[in-house]
Amino acid sequence: MKILGICGSPRKGGNTEFSLHTCLNALKEKGFETEAILLAEKDVKYCNHCGDCLDKKSCPIKDDAMGIFEKMIGADGIVVASPVYYAGVTAQLKALFDRSIMIRGKLKGKVGGAIAVGQSRNGGQEFTCEQIVLWMMAHEMRVVPLRFGGTVVSSLKELDAAKKDEIGLKTCVRLAEKIAEYLTGK
Structure with a gap:
């Protein structure tokens, strides 16, 4: 089974990427195939509400979004990670979410x-996770019933601050355990 991880941070090699890899590595240890997509390395433009996705079932915007959507469709599970930006996800991740109308109905049951x-602890992570979960619910995915999800404390200036948050990283491992449980029934 394959798990796709999406890192919504515009910063490569930072705390959000580390936290996502903590979860994916725990899944890999359980025998899952994993892949991480870093939006910091991708070009995902904003939706301009042209309506082509509804009428023609295609998007005229040429960027990396369609390739990411194909990987989502091919995965059994999806883990989305974002730093907290004013109590929500990053603009890069929101752009991907908005454009995902293209694959409506194709993530159902994942x-x-x-x-x-x-x-900081309780520094908006719960609202950010809620935004991610609402996107997943809109796609009729099966969201693991963790209180909020993986919630990690970091720093703007220290790219490796998340490594020090043992409690937060345990929530990422626990998330991996619940995903594995949902997918295998064990």
Whole structure:
């Protein structure tokens, strides 16, 4: 079974990416195939509400979004991670969410989990996870019933601050365990 991880941070090699890899590595240890997509390395433009996706079932915007959507469709589970930006997901991740109308109905039944990384404990991670979960629910995914998801404390200036948050990283591992449980029934 395959799990796709999507890191919504515009910063490569930072705390959100580390937190996502903590979850994916725990899934890999359980025998899952994993892949991470870093939006920091992708070009995903904003939806301009042209309506082509509704009428023609295609999107005229040429960027990396369609390739990401194909990987989502091919995965059994999806983990989405975002740093907290004013109590929500990043603009890059929101752009991907908005454009995902293209694959409406194609993520139904897939297992999903959320990770949010903020400046302090209860620093908006719950709202950010909620935004990710609402996107998953709109796609009729099966969201693992963790209280909020993986919630990690980091720092704007320290790219490796998440490594020090043992409690937060345990929530990422626990998220992996619940995803595995949902997918295998064990």
